[in-house]
Amino acid sequence: MTRLSRRRLFGLAGAGAALAGVGAAAGCTAAAEPVPGPAEAVVPFRGARQAGIVTPAQDRLHFVALDLTTDDRDRVIALLKKWTAAAERMVAGAETTPGGAVNRNPDAPPDDTGEALGLPASSLTLTFGIGAGLLDKLGLADRMPAGLAPLPGFTGDQLDPATSGGDLCIQACAQDPQVAVHAVRNLVRMGFGTTTVRWSQLGFGRTSSTSTAQATARNLFGFKDGTHNLKAEDGAELDRHVWVQPGDGPAWLDGGTYLVARRIRMHIEIWDRTSLSEQERIIGRDKGEGAPLGKQAEFDLADYAALDATGSPVIPTIAHIRLASAENLGGTRILRRGYNFVDGSDGQGHLDAGLFFIAFLRDPHGQFVPMQSALANSDDLMEYIEHTGSAVFACPAGLAEGAYWGQSLLEP
Amino acid sequence: MTRLSRRRLFGLAGAGAALAGVGAAAGCTAAAEPVPGPAEAVVPFRGARQAGIVTPAQDRLHFVALDLTTDDRDRVIALLKKWTAAAERMVAGAETTPGGAVNRNPDAPPDDTGEALGLPASSLTLTFGIGAGLLDKLGLADRMPAGLAPLPGFTGDQLDPATSGGDLCIQACAQDPQVAVHAVRNLVRMGFGTTTVRWSQLGFGRTSSTSTAQATARNLFGFKDGTHNLKAEDGAELDRHVWVQPGDGPAWLDGGTYLVARRIRMHIEIWDRTSLSEQERIIGRDKGEGAPLGKQAEFDLADYAALDATGSPVIPTIAHIRLASAENLGGTRILRRGYNFVDGSDGQGHLDAGLFFIAFLRDPHGQFVPMQSALANSDDLMEYIEHTGSAVFACPAGLAEGAYWGQSLLEP
Numbered sequence: 001m002t003r004l005s006r007r008r009l010f011g012l013a014g015a016g017a018a019l020a021g022v023g024a025a026a027g028c029t030a031a032a033e034p035v036p037g038p039a040e041a042v043v044p045f046r047g048a049r050q051a052g053i054v055t056p057a058q059d060r061l062h063f064v065a066l067d068l069t070t071d072d073r074d075r076v077i078a079l080l081k082k083w084t085a086a087a088e089r090m091v092a093g094a095e096t097t098p099g100g101a102v103n104r105n106p107d108a109p110p111d112d113t114g115e116a117l118g119l120p121a122s123s124l125t126l127t128f129g130i131g132a133g134l135l136d137k138l139g140l141a142d143r144m145p146a147g148l149a150p151l152p153g154f155t156g157d158q159l160d161p162a163t164s165g166g167d168l169c170i171q172a173c174a175q176d177p178q179v180a181v182h183a184v185r186n187l188v189r190m191g192f193g194t195t196t197v198r199w200s201q202l203g204f205g206r207t208s209s210t211s212t213a214q215a216t217a218r219n220l221f222g223f224k225d226g227t228h229n230l231k232a233e234d235g236a237e238l239d240r241h242v243w244v245q246p247g248d249g250p251a252w253l254d255g256g257t258y259l260v261a262r263r264i265r266m267h268i269e270i271w272d273r274t275s276l277s278e279q280e281r282i283i284g285r286d287k288g289e290g291a292p293l294g295k296q297a298e299f300d301l302a303d304y305a306a307l308d309a310t311g312s313p314v315i316p317t318i319a320h321i322r323l324a325s326a327e328n329l330g331g332t333r334i335l336r337r338g339y340n341f342v343d344g345s346d347g348q349g350h351l352d353a354g355l356f357f358i359a360f361l362r363d364p365h366g367q368f369v370p371m372q373s374a375l376a377n378s379d380d381l382m383e384y385i386e387h388t389g390s391a392v393f394a395c396p397a398g399l400a401e402g403a404y405w406g407q408s409l410l411e412p
Numbered sequence: 413m414t415r416l417s418r419r420r421l422f423g424l425a426g427a428g429a430a431l432a433g434v435g436a437a438a439g440c441t442a443a444a445e446p447v448p449g450p451a452e453a454v455v456p457f458r459g460a461r462q463a464g465i466v467t468p469a470q471d472r473l474h475f476v477a478l479d480l481t482t483d484d485r486d487r488v489i490a491l492l493k494k495w496t497a498a499a500e501r502m503v504a505g506a507e508t509t510p511g512g513a514v515n516r517n518p519d520a521p522p523d524d525t526g527e528a529l530g531l532p533a534s535s536l537t538l539t540f541g542i543g544a545g546l547l548d549k550l551g552l553a554d555r556m557p558a559g560l561a562p563l564p565g566f567t568g569d570q571l572d573p574a575t576s577g578g579d580l581c582i583q584a585c586a587q588d589p590q591v592a593v594h595a596v597r598n599l600v601r602m603g604f605g606t607t608t609v610r611w612s613q614l615g616f617g618r619t620s621s622t623s624t625a626q627a628t629a630r631n632l633f634g635f636k637d638g639t640h641n642l643k644a645e646d647g648a649e650l651d652r653h654v655w656v657q658p659g660d661g662p663a664w665l666d667g668g669t670y671l672v673a674r675r676i677r678m679h680i681e682i683w684d685r686t687s688l689s690e691q692e693r694i695i696g697r698d699k700g701e702g703a704p705l706g707k708q709a710e711f712d713l714a715d716y717a718a719l720d721a722t723g724s725p726v727i728p729t730i731a732h733i734r735l736a737s738a739e740n741l742g743g744t745r746i747l748r749r750g751y752n753f754v755d756g757s758d759g760q761g762h763l764d765a766g767l768f769f770i771a772f773l774r775d776p777h778g779q780f781v782p783m784q785s786a787l788a789n790s791d792d793l794m795e796y797i798e799h800t801g802s803a804v805f806a807c808p809a810g811l812a813e814g815a816y817w818g819q820s821l822l823e824p
Contacts, residue, residue: 060616181752189684198757275521
């Protein structure tokens with residue numbers, strides 16, 4: 001783990017040495033995933049995988065989906081190269097260009113918007129994804145991976161087109177939301193004339209652990225979420241469930257993954273009027289410890305066969321953890337990396353709150369669709385939630401030195 | 413400063429000792445304002461002033477404005493008492509009631525929604541304000557302070573009634589947004605049947621320092637904001653500009669203050685196309701250091717009389733810092749405590765970003781109105797911003813032991 005503050009880099013930039021310094025700093029730590037406790041931590045930008053997937057989930061999120069406003073492939077490539085260079089600098093705690101916020105021609109607009117000046121890197125990761133629309137618009141439909149086929153409708157979906165889809169996405173995660181917002185805002189800005197914002201979502205608190213070093217966080221139902229999530233340490237399980245393998249589809253996505261995003265509005269007012277025991281039956285865990293019903297500790301394994309004195313299952317047949325379990329889904333697992341949100345109020349006297357679900361997985365139609373179908377059709381939790389946004393993106397493998405976002409697709 | 417985690421209190425609650433513990437912990441530190449660096453810090457709830465005003469500005473905000481759905485004074489008093497008890501517990505890092513999240517009748521809904529279980533107090537402050545509508549609805553118009561008279565319209569206002577006004581407000585500030593959201597959500601929940609949410613605003617990053625111990629933060633124009641803000645250490649200046657003095661108006665507000673909230677949408681895309689030198693002329697400071705134009709360091713005093721070689725003012729006549737300066741406003745100062753926000757996208761291809769302006773002051777019509785008039789009529793910055801929400805609340809003085817929010821008004 002390296003520690004570099006934007007302020008120090010800013011000083012370096014004044015001496016004309018910033019970019020080399022950043023590259024060296026990022027490169028020298030490429031082997032290990034840092035634990036993002038310290039605000040100063042820098043997560044390596046390049047490597048076999050994109051950062052922001054098995055990177056220990058940072059506390060804050062700014063996610064943006066963009067649409068292309070051009071079908072000019074060269075123009076898109078030029079933007080992706082510019083984005084990549086800026087992203088690499090920003091995750092290292094620097095401005096988008098050396099001295100870009102203030103140290104250039106004063107008669108031109110600054111290259112960097114400046115609100116992150118003086119803030120450390122804050123474990124920022126920027127994860128890039130490609131939607132079906134990008135391939136369509138750029139005449140690349142022959143390279144369309146099967147995973148980008150539209151998801152089916154699920155029971156109870158109330159999807160708003162304005163918060164669904166997108167030709168590409170950028171997921172910014174950081175310990176400091178100002179750093180995540182700064183990154184998205186500057187990338188959006190660079191896209192003027194080539195991309196427009198389709199939708200954007202802030203998440204104030206992580207709900208998933210993606211490393212065994214992290215404590216399980218709670219969602220807005222008040223329950224620990226993602227106890228048995230796939231984690232960075234799971235090695236072969238990640239190859240099986242998360243990383244696209246050679247032969248799965250077009251080669252440009254080999255070593256990558258899919259990102260499924262679902263904006264899930266929670267009807268917290270109704271949930272809050274439900275009894276504790278009912279809440280625990282719906283989830284299948286106790287609320288305090290997060291232990292599976294009938295067990296004592298959070299990480300105790302659920303016993304789905306156990307019966308109570310009356311002969312009923314200790315963990316109800318429609319409990320969320322049972323329906324979503326690998327046991328119930330033929331061994332299917334996913335890596336979740338979602339965030340709690342509150343988007344103001346709903347105009348009806350309530351907070352507009354929920355979970356912005358993000359999952360990384362190898363096969364949306366083989367993993368997410370059966371899981372969500374099982375939940376949508378049987379899960380009592382569905383009475384308390386509503387899916388209001390949906391999108392799927394293909395996230396290519398990580399970048400080698402000199403490569404840019406999307407290169408494996410656009411210039412294979 | 414005391415350190416108490418929700419987890420430890422939760423343990424105490426199991427032993428039936430929580431509330432006494434909390435009260436003692438909060439009470440024993442009532443003399444000093446803690447610096448909210450550590451996540452564990454507890455800000456005293458009771459004292460001569462409400463917390464969350466001169467308390468060093470925490471990093472995150474959840475602000476909610478509520479409307480009364482009743483004109484029954486007793487019902488409102490009952491809610492305010494319940495709120496006060498829960499607020500005092502939550503700022504100490506506890507649930508709304510002892511063991512309220514899980515440790516009670518399992519056949520009843522939990523008293524506490526649970527998503528902050530295990531999180532430390534995080535310097536949470538809950539600040540209570542009263543709008544004109546509350547006095548009207550409860551038949552207390554004879555106690556209406558002059559400061560709650562409607563603000564005039566200002567040039568360029570684009571106020572949305574859905575994000576303006578409110579019969580009362582609660583400002584939750586904390587180092588952890590999940591703690592602030594949990595507090596607002598639980599207070600909103602307790603209000604069912606008596607209050608509904610009118611609007612709610614999250615702020616992800618503070619833009620103002622309210623203590624000399626804090627570094628100045630940056631707004632989304634990329635500039636340091638609030639360098640010469642009133643601060644906790646300003647003693648007599650606070651009495652002059654922030655705290656309502658005996659004789660100012662009805663006695664129930666003596667020792668209190670007014671809160672003026674303005675949701676300011678920033679047209680960041682237009683700003684970002686403006687040259688650095690133009691940005692600096694509009695603000696009146698350099699972007700890197702934040703020094704007044706013509707000076708070197710952030711806290712150097714601006715020289716509004718200085719002329720450049722051509723005889724023009726070094727700090728332009730329409731520069732923001734000149735127009736908003738005490739010199740330009742006959743000595744008027746305010747205490748700002750605003751937050752950056754991004755509320756998703758605007759449906760037009762842009763981020764919906766800006767500044768949620770919060771100011772505390774002794775006299776909205778004598779301080780905010782002339783300041784905002786001067787800015788709205790002359791400030792070049794107005795080309796880049798739009799006020800989309802507005803509200804004024806009266807925040808009574810702090811609570812003595814046993815007192816509840818609003819008691820000085822409702823049971824004087």
